[in-house]
Amino acid sequence: MSRIMVNELKKYINEKVVIQGFVHRIRRLKSISFIILRDRTGFVQCVADNNSFDISDLKLESVVEVNGEVKTGENVFNNFEVLIEKINIINSVKCELPIELNKEDLDINLETMLNNRVLSLRHQKINAIFKIQNIIVRSFREFLSKEGFTEIFTPKLVSEGAEGGTEVFKLKYFEKEAYLAQSPQFYKQMMVGAGFERVFEVAHVYRAEEHNTSRHLNEYVSMDFEMGFIEDEKDIMKMEEELLKIILKNVKNEGKSCLDVLKVNIPIIDKPIPTMKFNEAIELLKREYNKNDLEGDLDPEAEKLLGRYVKEKLDSDFLFLTHYPRKKRPMYTMPCGEEETHSFDLLFRGVEITTGGQRIHDYDNLIKNIVYKGLSPENYESYTEVFKYGMPKHGGLAIGLERITAQLLDLENIREATLITRDRTRLTP
Amino acid sequence: MSRIMVNELKKYINEKVVIQGFVHRIRRLKSISFIILRDRTGFVQCVADNNSFDISDLKLESVVEVNGEVKTGENVFNNFEVLIEKINIINSVKCELPIELNKEDLDINLETMLNNRVLSLRHQKINAIFKIQNIIVRSFREFLSKEGFTEIFTPKLVSEGAEGGTEVFKLKYFEKEAYLAQSPQFYKQMMVGAGFERVFEVAHVYRAEEHNTSRHLNEYVSMDFEMGFIEDEKDIMKMEEELLKIILKNVKNEGKSCLDVLKVNIPIIDKPIPTMKFNEAIELLKREYNKNDLEGDLDPEAEKLLGRYVKEKLDSDFLFLTHYPRKKRPMYTMPCGEEETHSFDLLFRGVEITTGGQRIHDYDNLIKNIVYKGLSPENYESYTEVFKYGMPKHGGLAIGLERITAQLLDLENIREATLITRDRTRLTP
Secondary structure (H helix, E strand, O other): OOEOOHHHHHHHEOOEEEEEEEEEEEEEOOOEEEEEEEEOOEEEEEEEEOOOOOOOOOOOOOEEEEEEEEEEOOOOOOOEEEEEEEEEEEEOOOOOOOOOOOOOOOOOOHHHHHHOHHHHOOOHHHHHHHHHHHHHHHHHHHHHHHOOOEEOOOOOEEOOOOOOOOOOOEEEEOOEEEEEOOOOHHHHHHHHHHHHOEEEEEEEEEOOOOOOOOOOOOEEEEEEEEEEOOOOHHHHHHHHHHHHHHHHHHHHHHOHHHHHHHOOOOOOOOOOOOEEEHHHHHHHHHHHHOOOOOOOOOOHHHHHHHHHHHHHHHOOOEEEEEOOEHHHOOOOEOEEOOOEEOEEEEEEOOEEEEEEEEEOOOHHHHHHHHHHOOOOHHHHHHHHHHHHHOOOOEEEEEEEHHHHHHHHOOOOOHHHHOOOOOOOOOOOO | OOEOOHHHHHHHEOOEEEEEEEEEEEEEOOOEEEEEEEEOOEEEEEEEEOOOOOOOOOOOOOEEEEEEEEEEOOOOOOOEEEEEEEEEEEEOOOOOOOOOOOOOOOOOOHHHHHHOHHHHOOOHHHHHHHHHHHHHHHHHHHHHHHOOOEEOOOOOEEOOOOOOOOOOOEEEEOOEEEEEOOOOHHHHHHHHHHHHOEEEEEEEEEOOOOOOOOOOOOEEEEEEEEEEOOOOHHHHHHHHHHHHHHHHHHHHHHOHHHHHHHOOOOOOOOOOOOEEEHHHHHHHHHHHHOOOOOOOOOOHHHHHHHHHHHHHHHOOOEEEEEOOEHHHOOOOEOEEOOOEEOEEEEEEOOEEEEEEEEEOOOHHHHHHHHHHOOOOHHHHHHHHHHHHHOOOOEEEEEEEHHHHHHHHOOOOOHHHHOOOOOOOOOOOO
16 A cells, blocks of 8 residues: 555555655544654644554654544544554654644744754744745746746856855865855856847855854855846836735735644735835935935845834835946946946845846946956956947846745744755755 | 947838947048958948048057947948948957958867967857857756756865775865866755755856867856656656757757758757667667777777767767766766676767766765775765755756857867867966
8 A cells, every 4th residue: 555645644544555654743632642644745733542552662653554444523633533452662852852733823032943954844833934935936937938938057166256255165175266156146147148149047056254143144045037138127026026926926826724833924026026226215214214324225124124114114125226326336337427327226125125126238437347346357358348249138036935925924033944054154954 | 339240131111320349341442442341240331432431540459439320231241231331440350360350251270279269259140159058058057947946165175085086186275285167967856865955057067088189178167956756867858858949949949040050950859859879879889880999998999870860860969878887987986786887977969968877865875875885984974964865856957159160050079169278288378
């Protein structure tokens, strides 16, 4: 007999089945015992006759196979249960469990959760986060594929830092020095120019940032797209708006059971996302919140206040901030006049989840802008060269997967939306 | 007016359109000129009246926008053409093109192709490779998602080498030493134990191998899956067979136009993939091909001969080799008796494209096998620890994306199936 998944058992009332999974809970009464078995699809109550089975050795979280008959019977999980005819321990737990997994909430601090990651992930409320994350990624790829984008895999071992920043991991690549890519920026632009026109990539990127905050990771998943033959950054913003609509819709529909477990409501986008110029935002923060300490950039508090403002005034969870100052944007960003750029950030509930914009497509202007940013064009030759051979007007954006997951599910720390965390101090498990 | 893609133009006969793309070819006659425009969907012939347009400055591969009217008219690409009313150069090519892109074949050597990657990718026959690769990846994900697998993203910065090998890239991770992951092996097993049961990942892996062959890359895309609650490695092989059927079917159907360009036939799997024990293969190679120089492992020539053998004798492009010797398999491989293992390779047309098998799920046996392989269990604690807490029987496999693409499309060198190559000497572009 082959294994039946727990969520299929309702079709087998009064039939014999084999189920397999983890021992979630054990309750011994005088004549019978209840064993709650958990597989990837759910929970089921199994009933053992104490005269027939000695389950005194059975440990929580052990892996078991149960042969039994499905019978109607109300319990907290289903309106059926499995009468055990045989129970076989596939792999027994070898020692005390470091954390308790069968309470409604996993009542442990973040350190303990991450140190015992394989166990904490078994908890329904943790597990659900990654089921939702799956829907986000899949929706990202599906939407863009339908819009004519080609998926690309670009190297993470690179010879040039994308942003000219210093926060890169270095390594020896045989006789050469290499860096871990901070973003697929150069390569996705090159792939637009390589004739794919529209490309996306979902892959790890690396930031050797020294700070250890609740919203930064040193290795994270970046969902990038880049598209050619645009007019300006507004085409990118429009594409992102449609993309987000689909993501939210799919999470809401397909993720319903997970959202119920997590007790989270997903917003919908039913009107255009409001936009605000960066300079207007600075003025607004001064005027409305007396926030005067910003020096040409937003800080997390400023983003939070703007998030609150658009929620209260415009009933929106999202806000596009546009026309970022040229000084604050990387060298490939298309300037807009002397001071501003054709670029934007997207705030979601007061946290930046996207940076994007139009890029420079003209070779001479690109070289000029590299110099303007105080960088040396000769360090970027394998990137800039392709601009000599016909590059369409183009732009794109990046969405941090863990960031958007954490914001959507109202998680306090981005590490909660990361299967295995890599931060300032954490290199295991 | 918004841009119409070339493959949509047939719907606009006798209508005005705007098209955008690259100048693929120019042919000047006495009174008219032909400009072949290429966008990501195809080619179209555009006709310019020489009295109205001076296109003497127009360069091949420049990016242009054409306003014109679609008229019926037979030519090598379509049964319509576009009469140019306005042509606007969006971005002109700045210098001589290093390679010729508008011949049927891109007649250059591999070095030149990779050195001019953005340009060579514009060629229809190169571009088509990656459209096919897209179908392979998408089919992999779609099939496994339907089979209840969860997509995972696991760290590529790790503290332990998966196979105990020395061919790893090392880097400084703040105060610690880290490695680039050679495979997601440990983490995908951990995620099975974390309750996802079935997981897959499509991501880069890194091998610091010194040799520079036509079938190795130092950074490549590994398509991995791992599944719990199996009986043995045959469950993995069965899953792979179904997976490959879908991949081949989708490539054949959805990739038809690309396959026509590449002049490639895709095999179908219409009967079970033959299997052969590793030891039997060694014997067969001696008997049939007088190949006696194998010391407990296959070499590329041996794989080739086996590929030829199954093609001739069994009319199969595929061959599962099973029961690999314990000595040749990593420490996590489930032993089968004293000498063999529950593991397999899949050969496709005489090249290994998959390694897989059942893994050890019992903690004590795992520790014993680590010692058997001459390794130190204390180096693997963050991995082995999870086996104390209830690990189901499990197994999985990895398919090299570039490898399967190259084999399927009959490419001579794996670099041709890689957007941007990272090999022994190549770190740019």
